[in-house]
Amino acid sequence: MKILVTGGAGFIGSHLIDDLLARGHQVRILDALVAQVHGANADWPQWLSPDVEKIRGDVADPQVWITALQGMDVVYHLAAEVGVGQSMYEIVRYMQANTMGTANLLELLARGQHAIQKMIVASSMSIYGEGAYRNGHGESLYPQLRTADKLADRKWEMYAPPSSEPLKPIPTAEAKPLYPTSIYAISKRDQEEMCLAVGRAYKIPTVALRFFNVYGPRQALSNPYTGVAAIFSGRLLNGNAPLIFEDGLQSRDFVHVKDIVQGLVLAMERAEANYEAINIGTGRQLTILDMANALIRELRVNVQPQIVSQFREGDIRHCFADISKAKRLLGYEPRITFENGVGDLVEWVRQQHAQDRVETAAAELAARGLTR
Numbered sequence: 001m002k003i004l005v006t007g008g009a010g011f012i013g014s015h016l017i018d019d020l021l022a023r024g025h026q027v028r029i030l031d032a033l034v035a036q037v038h039g040a041n042a043d044w045p046q047w048l049s050p051d052v053e054k055i056r057g058d059v060a061d062p063q064v065w066i067t068a069l070q071g072m073d074v075v076y077h078l079a080a081e082v083g084v085g086q087s088m089y090e091i092v093r094y095m096q097a098n099t100m101g102t103a104n105l106l107e108l109l110a111r112g113q114h115a116i117q118k119m120i121v122a123s124s125m126s127i128y129g130e131g132a133y134r135n136g137h138g139e140s141l142y143p144q145l146r147t148a149d150k151l152a153d154r155k156w157e158m159y160a161p162p163s164s165e166p167l168k169p170i171p172t173a174e175a176k177p178l179y180p181t182s183i184y185a186i187s188k189r190d191q192e193e194m195c196l197a198v199g200r201a202y203k204i205p206t207v208a209l210r211f212f213n214v215y216g217p218r219q220a221l222s223n224p225y226t227g228v229a230a231i232f233s234g235r236l237l238n239g240n241a242p243l244i245f246e247d248g249l250q251s252r253d254f255v256h257v258k259d260i261v262q263g264l265v266l267a268m269e270r271a272e273a274n275y276e277a278i279n280i281g282t283g284r285q286l287t288i289l290d291m292a293n294a295l296i297r298e299l300r301v302n303v304q305p306q307i308v309s310q311f312r313e314g315d316i317r318h319c320f321a322d323i324s325k326a327k328r329l330l331g332y333e334p335r336i337t338f339e340n341g342v343g344d345l346v347e348w349v350r351q352q353h354a355q356d357r358v359e360t361a362a363a364e365l366a367a368r369g370l371t372r
Contacts, residue, residue, distance in 0.1 A: 003268075004072040006030045006059060006105075007079035008052070009045055010037060011219045012122070012211075015257050016076060016264050021049055023265075028053040030068040031079065037220045047218065059101030062108070069105075069114050074268055077105060077195065078122045080188070085312060087184035098187035099194075106198040119199055120267045123192035123208040123277060125172070125253070129179030131319030133167035135160055141167060144179045151311050156246045158317050169251065169285065171322035174210070174277055181314035192277060205274040207267040209260075212281030212321050216257030216341065217348035229254065229342075232292050233349045236299050241306040245315065248289030248307050253281035253320035256341035259334045266330040273329045281321030282334040294338065298346040 003020055007013045008029030017027050029052055033042045044054055057064035059079050069075065081087070081097040102121075109116060133141045143158055150159065157166035180186045192208040199206025215229035232242040263280035267273050292305045326332040 001073045002026045002028070002071055003074045003076065004028050004030060004068055005076045005078060006068070007077075007122075009033060009048060009054075010078065011216070012214060012257055012260055012264075013076070013078045014045060014047060014218055015216070015261050016078070017049070017052060019261050019265055021051055026053075027051075028055065028068065028072065030055045030057055030059065030064065032056065032058045034081070037082075045218075058097075059104060060096050062104045065104050065108050069108060069116065071115065073115060074118045074120070075105070075116055076120050076122075076264065076268075077102065077191070080122065080191070082184070084126065084182045084184045084314065087182050087187070088313065091183050094183050094187050098184075099190040102191045102194055106194055109198060109204060110202060112202075116204055118268055119195060119204055119206045120264060121191055121195040121206065121208050123210045124185065124188040125210055125212045125279070125281070125319055125321065126182065126185035127178050127180045127189040127192065127210065128172055128176055128319055129181045129185070130158065130316045131172040132170050132176050132322075133158055133160075133318075134170050135163065135167055136165060140170065142177050142179075143167070145181060145314070146317065154247075154309060156250070156311075156317060169318035169320070171283060172279070172319055173322035174279060174325055181316065196275060196277065200275055205271065207273045207275075208277040209263055209267055210277060210279045210321075211260055212253035212255050212279070212319075214257055214260050215254055215338075215345050217344050218257075219345070219348075228252070228288065229291060229295065229345060232295050233299070233345060236295060236301050236303060237349055237352065239301065239303065241303050242292045242295075244288055244292060244305050244307045245310055245312055246307075246317075247309065248292070248305065249287050250316075251285045251287045251318045251320060252291075253284060254286055254291060254338045255281045255321075255334065256336040256338075256344070258341075259336055262335070263326060263330060263332050266332055270330050276325070276329060278326050278329060279321040279323055280326060280332065281323055282337070283321055283323045284338075285318070285320040286338055291338070294342050295346065298342050299349065 219230035
């Protein structure tokens with residue numbers, strides 16, 4: 001198969017390309033090599049195989065897509081601006097890259113001048129907003145953001161009035177209503193829904209994979225808006241304490257990049273997943289504090305996490321994946337626990353020089369009133 005991977009020079013894309021080449025596919029990359037991710041004056045990363053065809057270009061440029069799609073059988077659309085906090089003050093940039101960049105792809109597909117047989121788009125757990133919960137009566141609930149008065153009182157858990165007992169987080173399934181709480185999340189929902197709608201209309205089998213919190217080697221350590229595991233690693237590498245909002249007991253689902261690649265390849269191969277949105281995670285709940293302490297142990301640094309007891313506008317408390325649909329439709333089975341996978345990230349971190357820009361990013365959020 002001839003396969004286009006947008007964002008292919010990035011963290012997830014480069015791992016996917018390694019797997020596709022090992023399976024005998026021909027791969028073309030479309031990537032803008034954004035400075036925030038790849039560094040100023042960036043060139044193609046050294047780990048990219050010479051067997052890959054490379055196109056440097058911006059998905060927001062419709063003309064780039066004409067060249068990129070020519071002769072391709074499958075497109076993996078991974079390219080996106082990533083950063084929840086930053087998206088709240090660089091709104092045009094995020095919507096231009098994510099929503100309009102995807103619109104450029106889809107308009108070309110709608111014109112029919114292509115050979116695309118399948119499309120897989122990277123969606124995100126961020127489109128859920130808060131995860132799913134259960135109350136003391138066993139009822140499943142899907143709350144939106146926590147109330148301002150509870151956050152002001154530093155009552156971090158999710159409550160359902162009139163009860164004073166916190167709700168119990170449960171795995172979040174694909175049927176949960178979507179309540180995106182940032183421009184980034186809105187743009188990822190746009191990407192997912194647009195691709196699925198156009199795919200159905202033009203009979204191009206399409207799959208949207210909702211990635212949970214991805215970690216692993218090649219993650220951009222100097223980008224203060226990347227995944228939290230990489231952000232913390234970059235801080236620790238510079239001898240600085242990870243900055244943890246709230247009390248550190250908020251939880252996420254940390255999934256190794258190799259399991260993400262497993263899901264991506266299965267989505268291409270399995271017709272059962274066509275026109276579906278599917279979670280790709282581990283199904284396991286892990287607190288931010290536990291994750292930070294695991295990195296500290298692995299890196300063997302004498303630093304304690306700094307719990308700032310502040311909250312960021314739009315942050316959620318708990319969200320981890322129900323992966324039963326991925327198991328049923330894809331045959332997906334996560335293979336790497338965080339305890340086993342964190343060593344891969346740490347080994348990568350030890351070989352890198354990371355610029356710690358977290359405090360600058362935090363100051364930008366604070367200056368705009370997005371942290372309190």
